[in-house]
Amino acid sequence: MWDTLKSLAGNVADRSMLDLFDDKSRAAFFSLSACGMLFDYSKTQIDHTILSALVDLAETKDVAARRDAMFAGAALNETEGRAVLHTALRAKSEAAVFVDGRDVMSGVHKTLDDMERVAEQVRASDFTDVVNIGIGGSDLGPAMATLALRPYHDGPRCHFVSNVDGADIADTLALLDAEKTLFIVASKTFTTIETMTNARTAKTWLDASGVSTEGRFIALSSNQSAAAEWGIPAERVLGFEDWVGGRYSVWGPIGLSLMIAIGADNFRAFLGGAQTMDQHFQTAPLAQNMPVLLALVGIWHHQGMGYGTRAVLPYDNRLSRLPAYLQQLEMESNGKRVAMDGTTLDIASGPVVWGEPGTNGQHAFYQLIHQGTAVIPCEFLIAAEGHESDLAHHHDLLVANCLAQSEALLRGRSLDEARAKVSDRFQGAELDRQACHRVFPGNRPSTTLMYPKLTPSALGAIIALYEHRVFVEGTILNINSYDQWGVELGKELATALGPMVSAQQPPDGKDGSTQQLLGYISENRS
Numbered sequence: 333m334w335d336t337l338k339s340l341a342g343n344v345a346d347r348s349m350l351d352l353f354d355d356k357s358r359a360a361f362f363s364l365s366a367c368g369m370l371f372d373y374s375k376t377q378i379d380h381t382i383l384s385a386l387v388d389l390a391e392t393k394d395v396a397a398r399r400d401a402m403f404a405g406a407a408l409n410e411t412e413g414r415a416v417l418h419t420a421l422r423a424k425s426e427a428a429v430f431v432d433g434r435d436v437m438s439g440v441h442k443t444l445d446d447m448e449r450v451a452e453q454v455r456a457s458d459f460t461d462v463v464n465i466g467i468g469g470s471d472l473g474p475a476m477a478t479l480a481l482r483p484y485h486d487g488p489r490c491h492f493v494s495n496v497d498g499a500d501i502a503d504t505l506a507l508l509d510a511e512k513t514l515f516i517v518a519s520k521t522f523t524t525i526e527t528m529t530n531a532r533t534a535k536t537w538l539d540a541s542g543v544s545t546e547g548r549f550i551a552l553s554s555n556q557s558a559a560a561e562w563g564i565p566a567e568r569v570l571g572f573e574d575w576v577g578g579r580y581s582v583w584g585p586i587g588l589s590l591m592i593a594i595g596a597d598n599f600r601a602f603l604g605g606a607q608t609m610d611q612h613f614q615t616a617p618l619a620q621n622m623p624v625l626l627a628l629v630g631i632w633h634h635q636g637m638g639y640g641t642r643a644v645l646p647y648d649n650r651l652s653r654l655p656a657y658l659q660q661l662e663m664e665s666n667g668k669r670v671a672m673d674g675t676t677l678d679i680a681s682g683p684v685v686w687g688e689p690g691t692n693g694q695h696a697f698y699q700l701i702h703q704g705t706a707v708i709p710c711e712f713l714i715a716a717e718g719h720e721s722d723l724a725h726h727h728d729l730l731v732a733n734c735l736a737q738s739e740a741l742l743r744g745r746s747l748d749e750a751r752a753k754v755s756d757r758f759q760g761a762e763l764d765r766q767a768c769h770r771v772f773p774g775n776r777p778s779t780t781l782m783y784p785k786l787t788p789s790a791l792g793a794i795i796a797l798y799e800h801r802v803f804v805e806g807t808i809l810n811i812n813s814y815d816q817w818g819v820e821l822g823k824e825l826a827t828a829l830g831p832m833v834s835a836q837q838p839p840d841g842k843d844g845s846t847q848q849l850l851g852y853i854s855e856n857r858s
Contacts, residue, residue: 345637349377369782376777400614414814417436421603436575447596450588451588462514463508463514472579514548514550517553520552579660605793623800630683642685647690647691661802665813691733701776710777710778712780714731714734715783745772753770
């Protein structure tokens, strides 16, 4: 199947995508509407033959069967022996989901009720600021979603601290009043070194401010005993099951900061939007299934055409953290080198994912996208309508820029067109030289995801769409998208290096480079 895909890619590598639009039905056929959103992938080299081959690939890799197994609670995370059931956190109340023969939904609903209880207590209190202390999935998800849904905030201000760099928490606390600040410590084990280091600093800050730490902390953790040692009572500890991975956890207790910011009703709408995408993913045929098609476009560009990176370009400033969120979601999930059976992959795994909001990116890295030597598939996201009705002209300009960028990537500018642009200023050889700098190769692929407005429901659907995209790509690649052993070695080495950095131990056994760097640190600390 991979050879077929690469052969098809070789056949169309230099074909004009613009010419494909001579077929007036192309845009309608190579797009899909679901959950109120429109996904347009017509500005790619995918044609009917290629689409058929991609769908055949998904069928051969049993995407539908594995999808059904995931929703049914099967232990798809095989290296850790765990189910993959973040979808259960947003399932309808009447749904039954079984793990090891036990319906887990009563626990899910109780946890959601406990979240609402705690969130409403905080919202009704005198706290003006809430600081979420976490890292990875315990930070990126709620931080991204809280920013995205800023128009719906009616609770305390929410801040996010993740980096163990003291500058992160110092700069955050410098703006806050200790008397009116509450902390959420988000760590499943309550041992994550970055999170617990920042949490201890928060406690020290309260003590130094003369403020009692009692009632100032909430724990999002399954280690209730460790939280109790911190003085956090059981009713302020919200736990979650091991079948919810960190980067998929915004739907449960890790999303408490979001619920505090936007309220329980809006949070339930957020869950509802994701649930509608879950339903679509479960029921739509593969060829009309938005997560499947988004994944197949990604497979086509990376494993088929050989493009190494993927740019995510939301034309929505409040989605400025979405590219970073998707970096973790996709690169931690599918950045693997071995198949499920432990053998080395014979195909490239996940691509590098990166991006920034438009229109800022247009004045930064779009130069490389348009005229660089590497082809970078782009994924544009844009709302039909903004929240600022009194600034509608801003949104019109935003949409125009988004559509113009995808059109420019498609069309490009020929040498003759470039000459015509500057023929009034240059002549002869200088005309040709100047024109060459203004040529756009074009024929560069992009997709566009449109949604009516960035509401809680729309955001939920967008995140669920990308979650399922990762699942489909991982299934096709035959890898485990739900473990992350690649982060372990660095953690182990950092623990061993700590005493060496603080000069409590000599750097015995370390390579020459590491010893040299440790020596420089020792010489340059006051």
